[in-house]
Amino acid sequence: MGPHRKALRTTAVGAVSATLVAGTALGLAPTAQAAPHPVRFVDIAGEGGTVLKANVVTPSDAAATARYPLLVMPTSWGLPQIEYLAQAQKLADSGYVVVTYNVRGFWQSGGEIEVAGPPDVADASKVIDWALAHTPADPAHVGMAGVSYGAGISLLTAAHDERVRAVASLSGWADLIGSIYAGRTQHLQAAAVLDGASIVTGRQGAEVRAVFDDFYSSNLAKEPELIAWGKKRSAVTYVDRINRNGTAVMLANAWGDSVFPPNQSADFYEKLTGPKRLELRPGDHATAELTGLFGLPNDVWKSTARWFDHHLRGEDNGIDREPPVRLKSRSAGPYEDYADWKSAGATERKIALADSRTIRAGVNSGADGGVVFLSSILDQVAQVPPMASIPLLPRRWAAVWQSEKYRSAQQVRGTARLHTTLTPTKESGTLVAHLYDVGPLGLGKLVSHAPYTFHGRTPGEPFGVDLELYSTAYDVPAGHRLALVVDTVDPLYIEHNPSGAQLTFSSPANDPSYVSVPLREQ
Template structure:
């Protein structure tokens, strides 16, 4: 196996630099442009007496004799309390009391980083308590919203505090472990970015430092502890409580989110029984929301305002009558509505993975998922996903299967699924599957990907592999093919292939291998 520590150190430096640049742009720049005179900076006592730095934005000429709906905004990971000032002013101008606070462990707030643990959940309730006692807020109409870290805390708070009537969770997570450890594979660039940003802008707890240490060291003896730690911090764990409380939940994410991939939001959405809405757009982590943090027109924040207007103010704006699943295609940019997530990929087309193919591990074939943030932003802004020349991929290190040329355009919508039989020469290993749109000249544009790691297998003994690739919405033009490529190394992930490992993919007659592609009915 390669040296993940060296790669992670390099990744962390670049990732932290990107985070600091983003933090300045997303947090400080909007504040300088949009900070209104009505903003009041306050200290709020959180759980256990921890001081939380916060700001309050009130409606202009607020009438002290009436109560206004309250919106609470926890900050994103590594960003200061001024992050939401532009949006807070817009919300206040439309009649809300808005309280934004810096989550514990970051910047000037006290305490240590708990990663949406019980103290963070309790802090959210303490902020609500403070707002009800110190502002003309309506206890019957309380909403929470946030981007990334603030999104996860908002969902968790709504599950634990029945006063929260509406939530907008933007670029957040439902299952924390499935986000950064899907397929039992460490998402190394994502975790390095979070760790680096936390070290620079906050105070990680001793527990968190050990979690990251075990994570990067691939400490399998600590795997169950990691899963239990993440489960406690996952909204999906508390979905029954959230449903019982009845909060209206808006979930929005990017197709190319490299921190919190889209699959786990879709699964969580299907479990919700109250008012709900699911939105996906092109882009990486939080990039779909970014212009709104500058106060510029932004679809995500527009829908967030409409959501709160309907469920907190009772405004009949029609959002409850729209198709609740809204997708924006990576290829066309147009919105599509569906009655539920199951309807997104209503038709499936299988590509047979015939024959037996053996590849050698430990070498990057040239197929990979790109670079965190950069690749998905290029796809968002210019429809330029990561590419690979499929005919030139070395078959010694990459297994390749292709469909026939399609006579008409194929609209891939939802979650592609891989089923195959794998035989390894070692007891552990990692594979990464990629789905490419291949043009006439053999250039493949990345449609989706996902990693898969196994441990404890008997060398030479076949076993089944079922893997869900990350959900997407992508149009394959007429005359193109789809190709499935599998190799063993990707800069986005930590691989677990011992030196000299070989992987053989086969398709037994009794259990044939295939990739199942979800298609939109046309």
Template sequence: MGNHRKALRTTAVGAVSATLIAGSALGLAPAAQATSNGVRFVDITGDGGTVLKGNVVTPADADGTRRYPLIVLPTSWGLPQAEYLVQAQKLADTGYVVVTYNVRGFWQSGGEIEVAGPPDIADASKVIDWALANTPSDARHIGMAGVSYGAGISLLAAAHDKRIKAVASMSGWSDLVHSIYSGRTQHVQAAALLRGAATVTGRESPETRQAFDDFFAGDVAKESDLIAWGKKRSAETYLDQLNRNGAAIMLANAWGDTVFPANSYTDFYEKLTVPKRLELRPGDHATPEIIGLLGLPNDVWTDTERWLDHYLKGEDNGIDREQPVQLKSRSKGGYGGGYEGYPDWKSVAATSRKIDLAGTTTIHANVDSGADGGIVLLSSILDQLIQVPPVASIPLLPRRWAAVWQSEKYATAQHIRGTAKLHTTVTGTKESGTLVAYLYDVGPLGLGKLVSNAPYSWYGQTPGKPFGVDLDLFSTAYDVPAGHRLALVVDTVDPLYIEHNPSGAQLTFSSPAEDPSYVSIPLREQ
């Protein structure tokens, strides 16, 4: 568990970033209060009588004789009710009644943190009830939107409340288990960041406290309980209800989201049968939306407003005629460069190319080789702003602790779009273990820039007996320049994740003739 403690210490950097984000949101309040139609601060009775602190912004021309579309915005995890005031004002200025509220358990709202549990879902409906009774809002035109925690609650609410006709879910999740426990591996930095924010700004319920404790303990005996807890809080579980209710759903996320990886949204998007849109950009958790919260021009919030305008107001703004999948390559930067449109997610990668993982390679566990996924929030922000992802010198990676395979040099640029897939055969000397796979773009001097990564853990395997591993790396869009090559690196320790390698463990990777090992690279044809 030494690496576990190291990872927890590393999250201090991420916690500082989160604090800065929260501070920026707090700074929005004075600007919003200065508007002509003002902001009403209200108490809303949520589920079970819990008092939720909220804000109401109405159109300046509201005179009690007409009704306006309603938008409800639940706050993000750990952020105060001032979070959305600038965007709420902008939406009110275009003809919406906007109600934002602090979710239960945080800041001045009552109750305890339920992590988007049934009380949070019920709260959303109670807020709608309150708005219809106390504002000039139209019961026929109701939407929800939010960032992060607010995004997840909005999706869940739409599955349970038929009155919701449109949703914009920004940097949220559809499958909570997949997000923080993909590959049966605890994403420890992300979870520590969430728990740290909850400790500072809120009050955990007993169920939430137990779920976090079990998560960090890494006890596989509690795995089924953790999965059941997460499924109750995942829109994926209520997919049939969402499709039946018919709300138009826009999903927006960042390629480098270290809290809710983009894969969760892409898989979920394909299963939706309602009007839908998927947008993916460079960045980390909630970073594409930040400047919009400050009131500056922002693609995510602009498209959110267009989405709501079309499906709540009936405006013919063309968003329904655009290609519904909109991607921006990480190589084009977070705020510049153009978008690529696709009819669906499966069309993003027109073809694929395999890199053979030939030969037999043995590595020792328990030591970080120097290949890693970076630091939660910080690394992908740097990639978003200045296109500097985590790097590693591929020739210098110690082969005792890292397995390395490389492609040939590419004569032309390779446009990676989608989900790279690893297939290999592993033989361990212990019954449990963890591996982390990394895909690097390697330049002429051997410096590798991280393209994608993902962890994988196993339990109860027979020592010395080979078993197959199939692992989806986190989805991405990345352009490999001509003259570069790709490298797949596998090691056993990464500060982002809890490792389950017993002391002294060794892993052997092989490529049997009847079942060759490879990594499949999804490519866009030019």
């Protein structure tokens, strides 16, 4: 099955997923109806007069002359405007004016989907304008928050509208290209879910449809345009503006986020110079925040409320004095706090990738990253990540290296890095590196992975490969090994391996190959 046919098939799966997610959000409606604060359903004129369907919740004891901090919350991709009502009620209880709105192109809002383009950013500013004119909102204390799509729009708006003093980005992105095109590889299943959801719940314009089609077809001639399109929609492009504005930024993501991997959030966090906080937990895209959307106790939303209480309401709740990086291992255990991101994996241990390995391309060896959403949710709920029997992996299709058995537990924290020398037989190719925790019987549990694609290489000529695997927190038990498995096919991604291609991995004496694993100091 070719890449385009696989994309179409997966898009159908994504459309079904979108319908189910939307149904879940609609289930929040009874919560909103039973809540004590009245909800106003209003129309707000966005950029160019586009109608945005919105909800307004204000403190129940609002006095005629009182002013309250404002929180603006754009909806997630494919979800309706009632998405945040349970949290909006709680925030109104705490003294906020909350305006949630359906982004353009989805559900009953007007316009076409812009994928966080300039019209979406302009819309957010128009919503702020409207709230300041029609609610008891304080113009000096404005914040934005959102999950997924709403998170990305919130960050971008903070870069373009200096009135936004604080942001909580939940399961969002800071680098769109570094998310769905990381390693110069199309993240097929993630893109197809987004595509399918937008077809079911929104209206795609010609530009967005062309972007998806070029993405699926691996149109290299359009690659520069795709990258420029993505950079315009990435907060990291405007990080200097956010820093200049002094915006307080909280980032919360999940280790297994199959749409926006945690690396790009951690990289963005490192570039911020103002008040900042980074929280990473087990789970997949938006699953860590999900229970909070039903009004249930939730760590992510608790941190979000504390972040705004301090930076918008001036509450001395201590969040500014806490270590700003908070992580939770996928292997259970309490939260861990660090002074900065690099301190989490302060010790690095290298696994030598000695000897030469040659593999044939085009066949899934059995080592892969699982299924979008399903695999990471299973890991979150039951600590059952994708698995593979390492001894049984066919060496014709997979290159395998293993560490020694560890005498004590190894707490992997951060970003593992692969460095190797690759010699291809074709000018293009894709490889996927998988890091496994291997038990005594040879069963490997996936710790991390990442894809890498190359084009325009001279066949038979070696070149260096440096690849960051997706950041994670995972505890390898004593008596286990770590194994690096490299093959060429993973259903999560579009692969670019011509028929008959082979890849040879070597470790020259003057440039040895290795995988560097970040470990927590014990």
